[in-house]
Amino acid sequence: MKKTIFTGLFLTIFFQIQGQLSDDFSDGNLAKSPVWFGDTSDFLVNDSFQLQLNAESSGISRLYTSLKNPSAVRWDMYFNLQFATSASNKIRIYLLLDTTDLAVANGYYIEIGQNGAPDPLHFFSLENGENFLLGSSTLAFEQEVQLDLSILRADNGTWTFYAATENDAFNEILTLSDATFVPENGKLFCLECYYTTTRKDKFSFDDIHVFPLVPDTIAPVLIGASAIDSVTIELNFNENIGADIQVKQIRIEPDMGNPTSIQTSNHILRLAYENTLSSGKAYTCMTSQISDTARNFSGIQEASFGYIKTSTPLPGNLVINEILFDPKPDDSPFIELINVSDMFLNCSDLVLSIEKNNAWTNFSSTTDLLIYPDSFIVFTSDRLSTITNYPSSRANAILEVDLPGMSRDFGSITLQTRTGKIIDSVYYNVGFHHMLLDETRGVSLERISPTSPALRHGDWNSASAQSGWGTPGLPNSQYIRFDTVTSVFHIENQFFSPDGDGHEDFLLIRFADRASGKIATARIYDEFGREVSVIFRNLLIGTDSTGKWDGTIDAQGIAPTGIYILLIEMMNETGIVNSYKEAVTLATGF
Known part of the structure; x- marks a missing residue:
């Protein structure tokens, strides 16, 4: 699936003002707006409104279109090569050409395809038909090539290449300077496909745009901040930033002191600290006078973030706290866990083992689970019925899962890791209910204290009538602190x-x-x-x-x-x- 070419590309020193060439092939033809010429019979516009090679056999096919370039220009395009490129199956895109006669032409082109892997994107100049390699990208391909590409050429001959692979953000992949051939002399844009018989319909293109550019005068914007670990903070800006960042330009509150190192990479600013972030605490990052590569300086900007240090559950800090083992016909059984520690527990590795009629059934969640301190998580087979039938519940703590059935009379439940380490184990019995209850169906058993064992009658009690006979996701109605x-x-x-x-x-x-x-x-x-x-x-x-x-x-x-x-x-x-x-x-x- 193609990615929309990124707009508002304030990544270097230019932005778009007016299009000179623009074709998304939504009109379904190559004969107008713009007019393409060359080997047009070898191409078609497919059902996805993409330009696609559709040749009869192996060969080389070219499509040209005319354009008029200013001295500063930007090219945007998307292409998909559904194969591993090679010298026999490759692509050339001529950004600037002064003639269709490639033997004497002048201009610039990019190429992906060579023998051996991986294949980077190469950038060439063409002088009187002779090729000169100017640079190669840091990005390289070993399999199918699916790429959004944006190329910027400044007035002074500085070239900057940005690329985004599928489901990824744009990153700079190449920058260099070459002013051998000025854009104003380029009259043509050309797509050139080299292919064998098995690849004759595996090239596709879309969203081809060529724009004149003017200088960027807009300062970078701080989009967000995040903690990578307890001593590393990453700031994300909307464009590439300058490398000359000073300690005095950054402050973290509550005070973290000065960063021990500052690193920039495209639009990312990474900070390392000697002091550690506190788990569960909210922080604010303030920056000032951060510049982009065009030397536009921002004012004071803020971004909030938090840090959570996760821990593995241990015996005693995550316990089975409430059980509905005998639900009414229109309800679902549930098992509630409570985190009684002051840690953020990563519970993705846990397994619930449920004993019924001397047979054990294991259940584990298929989603990542993080349980906050003094918080609950409830597993049920029918989330809606649990929320509806138990008004004293917290909906966002209740997860619908494929929970195995439990014995209506008695049984055991064990919480353990996938390696078999037991975190908690409880025994329940219908006889643990309050003896004055004539009907216990639909009434949950609540643990009196999560810090005490739960293997005896005295460790459990029936949920109260006032609570609605159960409190999934909330403190137990019979809880003793x-x-x-x-x-x-x-x-x-x-x-x-x-x-x-x-x-x-x-x-x-x-x-x-x-x-x-x-x-x-x-x-x-x-x-x-x-x-x-x-x-x-x-x-x-x-x-x-x-x-x-x-x-x-x-x-x-x-x-x-x-x-x-x-x-x-x-x-x-x-x-x-x-x-x-x-x-x-x-x-x-x-």
Whole structure:
């Protein structure tokens, strides 16, 4: 597919004012506007409105058209050679010719095609029919040539060549000086194709324009800035800039200090710093008195940019936070992850393994995933239904993927890298739902704390009714944020009401780090000293260990309202047991 020739080419010292030759072949013929002559029977305008070689057999075919050139001129053109060029299959484009008799002609031409690869673009002068190589491009071709080309010739004989391959930007590929032949003496523009039988229809051309030029008086414009890495910043201008950039002409806020090096390459200015950019922070780059190659100086210009340092997820900083494993018929299951770290996590290498009926199914996203600190990502089979059926959701955190089905009763989910390193693993069970819920279908299970393990009943709770039975992409309705524990343990919701309304539905015990390694048992007693529930027995306490009482009496439903005694017994490695008692209140209406 052809690329539109770039307009407003303020890349060197000229810009377009009036066309002398212009043909995009949209009229479908070669007989007018402009008139082409030569081997016209060997060419046609194809269905894409491009000029195409269509010869009967091997040979050399030429097309000419007349033109009148000023002393400063620009040529724009597109061509596609659908083969690897060689000495037998090549192209010559005569920019200036004073006669059709090439044996005695004067002018300039470009050529692509030689034996051996890669093939650069060569630029020749033609003096009384004799060829002189003036220069070769930095761009070279090994396969098919698909090229947009812009050539500028200044009054003083300076030639500058710009090229853009398919899906690429224009870059300078050659510059030189030669004033042997002045453009005013050129009367003709010529396309010349050398081809074998297999290449007789593989040349095409389009958007041929020749323009007079006047000096550029417009200063370069700062288009944007971007961080290449933590110490390198790249500025992008709309045209080539001068190389004499000084430190005082550039400033980064917040202050990065002075750059240790400044490099220019065409329209790009690259800055290197000793200080490093902070991940997740916004910056502003300010420039002043930046010149183009015509010595037009800009005023003060600004461009904003940011820098994000990505990290690979590690165990504990990306966790499975919410699960809908038993959706309603019109809904879709979902799995929510939360980044609990202060890092930007690149999750493109992760795999979710879902266990159902003792069989594991792996799922991985086909798109790049970057999860910001304290942010969520939700995988679902039907994004629209998840957003519609769960109003307490964040739409831009929800991704539609080919998520495998999950068991409606119980199962396991493992988050791991493609190499098998486990990042998080959870076990879920329909019995983890609040016992007062008559219907759990369509109700998600929420992790009480993302910093605690999630393999037991006490680590999960049903999403609240007020939230709409699920919070995909938002903080869990049953979320407990732990502050630092200064004692051996800390009780969250010492007054609680286990009515399933999402507000203080359970009592939560959180152990301090200094309790790690001890064995603990927690029991609940009523006001008469009768044991009514065992929260956990012989629990080996680790970092961020927790226990939950949801108000149930062992195998007998919800306990009556009233004051209860929590007894925690902790045994250390020497066998010494310490006991702790706390009064807790089970109430209604909280």
